[in-house]
Structures are given as C-alpha cells and as structure tokens.
Amino acid sequence: MAASYPTIVRRFTPHVDGTEYVMAGHMNDVQDELAAIETTLGPKPHIYSPNSGTPTAYSSVASRLDGMQQTAAAQQAQINSLLDASKNGWALPIASVYASGTSIPPTKRADHVATDSDWYRVRWVRAIVDTNGAYSSGFYVTIPKRGWYIVTSTTTMKNPVQDVDIEHNVWVRVKVSGPSPADYEIGKDDSSAVMNSGGWHRMTTASGVELYEGDRVYLQVRHDYIAQDPNAINRQTLSASARMQLTYVRALPNQIISRAEALLPDELDPTNP
16 A cells, blocks of 8 residues: 555554454555655654865754754845835935924033033924835934844034134034933034134034934034134124934844844943043
8 A cells, every 4th residue: 555644644443452453454554655755754853964165064854943943034034124124115314304403501620631521402494205104303313113223424514713812612412312321423524714814614423323212313513713812702602503314224134123132341431532
C-alpha cells in the first residue's frame, strides 16, 4: 500500500497483544510512512548548506525553521518600513512655521556667561505648511508620527552696532522636548558681527534626527554685546525673524520605539553640556 504522507497524515489502528496477529503488512505500512517522511525531509535537513561558504548545523529541524522564521520576520520589518515611507511619501513635508519678530533681550550678565534663562524661544506666528496638524500656536511643532526627520531652520537678526568699539554676537539652537529625558539639542549655529560692520546676522541649522510621536521641537535665540568699554553699550532688545521646517523621511526600525533607546548614555544626562 502506498504511503499517505505527505499528502495526509496517516492514522494507524492500535494493536492489542494476545487478541490479534500482527502481519508483515502492518510493519510494511509503517516503513512506507517512515520512508515517505525521510524522503520529504531529505538528508541532513537540520544543516544549511550554502552554495559557497561553511554549512551551518542546527540542533534540530525545528531550530533551523525557527532561525529561518526570525530572519523572515526581520526582513518583513524592513519591508514594512519601506512600505510605510512609500505610502506616506518620501521626504514628506510635515510643517513649515514662520516668526516675523520675536523680541530677544541681550544676555544679562556683564561677564557674558550665558545661562539657560538667556535663551529665548521663538514664537511662531503662522504655519506655511502643516500637513498633520503639527502646529497650532505658540513655540512648538509637535511630532505626529515616530520616524526619521530632517529639521532645518533659518534665523535673521539685524546687527544694531555701528560703533567701532562694539561687537555683536547671536546664537541659535533647535531643541526637542519630550516626556523623558530632559530637553536636548539637535542643531546650533552662531553669527558674529565685527565692530562697525552693520548689516544682518543669518543663522542656519540642519539636522537628521529620530523623533517620536508627541515630541515638541522649538527654536531658541540669544545675543550679546562685547565692548572694550562696557559702559558704551546700548544693550537693546532685538527682534528675530525665523523659519523652521520639519520633513518626515522614513519610519524607524521596529526595535527603536522611544527616544531613550536611540540616545547614547551621555546624551541622557541633562547636566551634560
């Protein structure tokens, strides 16, 4: 009788000692099924033999299948990431916000050592682009979806100094605020106007960074005067105009689900300069 496997799994009738004869046909059926199983699996089914290179021996067929499944799952995760980016659009603009004039007081300390209170957040006045409701009002653009982003900013501030003895400096930085850890910086630039130069300061930042749903991105500015005679400085509050753009590039790998898992240990320390 031909073997049933691999078309179906054959069920054998149990035999009872002393009540029936076990015939040769009974054992022949068992042997046919065993031969069918071995033929289907082939020789050394627990060993992967590539066309070139060293074969890999697994402890069992089950462990080899598990390894194959894990590889397939990892590949599918990469495919899903690509599909996610293709469905949502590569380099998809998320938000472009604009500020026409945020008042920025100068650094408070006469020794020019800035503290965190000398940094002033730019208040955006409108969104030029806002495809996902990332901006409503105020200082922040809120990330709508976990992913890899490009964040750019451009800031201008007029140089008020016309005196040959006074130098004016401006700094900008882009920061991210999330549930944890502390806010951290993703971009920074500065501009120095030499004495009696006039004109404008122009600062730009550009960063590729992983961001997470609910993270809030904002821009800060500070400025300061340096003079041979500190009493000669007219320490004015100045106006900064700025624009910030966020572009979604693609999804993150599945194993990165929070900011803390993507940051290095020293980046998690809020006291780290």
